[in-house]
Amino acid sequence: MTTTSAPDDRPSVAMSDEAYGTLRASTALWAGTSVLITNRRGQVLVQRVSYRPTRLLPGGAVDKSEPPAKGAGRELKEELGVTATITRGLAVDWVSPTGRKTPPALKFPGEILHVFDGGVWDDDQIAAIRPAPGEIDDIEFVEPADLPAVMAPDDARRALSALRARINGAGPVFLEDGLPIAPTVLDRVGVLRTARARHHLSFHATSVPANLPVRQSWVWAFAPDGRVLVLLGPDTGGAVLPGGKPEPEDGGDPVATAVRETREEAAADLAGARYLGYLSDPDVPCARVRYAAALTRLDAAHVDPATGRTYVRILATPEQALEFFDWGPSAAQEQLTAAHQARVLLGIPKAAHQPVTEITDQISW
Incomplete structure (x- = not known):
């Protein structure tokens, strides 16, 4: 032959x-x-x-x-x-x-x-x-x-x-x-090449005690398809949820902090914020509060005035988002459960399993 x-x-x-x-x-x-x-x-x-x-x-x-x-x-x-x-x-x-x-x-x-x-x-x-x-x-x-x-x-x-x-x-x-x-965007940015944010803190699905100052306000920002907004550092690949530290202009309102920080970091607008709970820090007596909210708009990305960086913005399922952090299995699962409960109350469906999506252009919902 x-x-x-x-x-x-x-x-x-x-x-x-x-x-x-x-x-x-x-x-x-x-x-x-x-x-x-x-x-x-x-x-x-x-x-x-x-x-x-x-x-x-x-x-x-x-x-x-x-x-x-x-x-x-x-x-x-x-x-x-x-x-x-x-x-x-x-x-x-x-x-x-x-x-x-x-x-x-x-x-x-x-x-x-x-x-x-x-x-x-x-x-x-x-x-x-x-x-x-x-x-x-x-x-x-x-x-x-x-x-x-x-x-x-x-x-x-x-x-x-x-x-x-x-x-x-x-x-x-x-x-x-x-x-x-x-x-993919995860490869290009180099997700996981630097140490993940490690917060092995207890999560409490209750109101913040009166004697604990709020030092941080983060938000699970849900798009209409059930995915959440995650911000990736362009220089480190490190991931954060939108949010940050309270400032005087927030008037002591953690929701105002979450809304302002999300606008500054991600050029994004929120609606319908719902309280999830707080994390207690044994080393620094304070509360780190967590919210869920609906994303209503994403403008073109801009420089975060607090860090001088322009974050890479992705939409990921809540389960995918957890992979970018080291919160400890218990606290991570408790936050995930609370976020999904709030998602239901916001009238947002559970996200189908799918690849992450980078958001570069303006989007309104």
Whole structure:
């Protein structure tokens, strides 16, 4: 038999099956698989292995004729002693021959590496991990921003790209040496490359006690489709909800603070603010109040007078928004529940799962 569709050859040139097979074998790549697992705080599971100084996601080489997803499940069993069915892909990375630092003797030809979603593990699942003796020294959960400090550069890029893809929810992304070929706004801004805002404070769905001064007023600002406004720092990728510190012109009204700060930071207008509760700070006796409100208008983005930055504005589901913060599982879930209850009272539907959207133009509702 002959084959006429040979890579790097003119279509008119016929090749024997043997020649075509030899040509394709000469361009063969390795195949690998890995699994992204997080805990309830959004930290990433990495392994300390006996054969490398840097941390790795669970995973390894795909066996001959083995589907990558089954390989991912096999590696979890072999390395962590955990049985899991892997069905959701997050990323496919083309690792170039120069994209990974390897000893010359390996003659590394490049690799196609699949990253799968292992999900969010609770305390019981984590307690069931049994690292493989002699191969896996230990496991740890690492803040996303700390991955570049503990992983090889290409591994950290790939893990962060896969994590952003999971949050974005648009399906698997294609990477080249760990970087997406079609970056989303989360990639472009570099979400999770710097430490997330950490506020492990108790949430109280009650009125602020008279003896506690209000030091902060933030708002879950809902668009008509049920998504909320999140502001991303253009220089850090750090995320905040609209809001800020009270000023004298607010007249001691936390709602006025939320409305003013949302206008200054996001060029956005609010309506129908509803009180959710407050966070108590044991180190600084004060209340950090939380509201929900309906977005009515977004003007063109402008410089925030308080920070001198022009925030990148995105709409995200409330569940996606939580991924950008480290509020602790309990307080985060309590705030989320309160925000959804207020959303219902505002007559706004629950957002469908969808990719985040950057808002650059003026919008009115």
